[in-house]
Amino acid sequence: MAENDIEIRDIRPAHAGEALTLQRAAFVQEALIYDSVQMPPLTQTLDELRAELIENLGCVALDGGRMIGAVRARRDGDLLLIGRLAIAPDMQGRGVGTTLLEAVESRGADAGCREAELFTGSLSEANLRLYTRAGYRETERVQEDDGIEQVFLRKALR
Template sequence: MPDDALEILPIRPDDAGETLTLQRAAFVQEALIYDSVQMPPLTQTFDEIRAELVENLGCVARENGRMLGAVRARADGDLLLVGRLAIAPDVQGRGIGSRLLEAVEQRGRDAGCRESELFTGSLSEANLRLYERTGYRETTRVQGDDGIEQVFLRKPLG
């Protein structure tokens, strides 16, 4: 994909509807991996997403107006908390996730964050590969109430 065809823009509350649709489409694969549709990205409501997007440091990726990817982030002191990276299934593997992470990390730096943290399920091998390839390193694993082990990763933003 030519770099000039993909726009990376700050996420806005008005993006909530498209973000919800994209998120649900992208997380279906995760639901299959974990044999459960009872995961927050699939149960989150439009109103919850819209409220979350107020003062959010996240970004969206658009090509010819179509939202191809989205990621949310917020600053917690000097820590950037990154979440809900979602890429449309038909364009996964084109580098959009890496571009979104790079953009959101820059927004975090601009907001004074010195380190970034995200998490994914331990069976989400493609996610773990992406995060490690973009400089994230595992810091801890936490057993969830649902029996799914969450892998937390961090990356310095210096």
């Protein structure tokens, strides 16, 4: 897929239903890796997602009228907190995640953020490869109550 085939738009509360469907489809692979469906991307409700999208710097990727990717982000001082990067399973590995990361980082920089932070599970090798290729560096590992280790990564923004 050519990058210019993808349209990037702001993520809005009106996108909540489609974004939640995409999120659940995208995170099924993560559930298989961790042998658990009890993960926030899979248990989040539509109302919770709508509320999260009210003030959000995230964006969606569209191919024609189809949402093929979404990412959420919010500003915390000069830090951009990026979360829930979700790519449609049939579109993974085609550069959509990279395009969305670049778009949300640009939005964060325009909003005054100097650094971006995100996290993923330690067993999510494809995610870790993507984030490393995008210039993120590991800053910390946190052991969760469920035994899963969260890997936090940061990157300086322009």
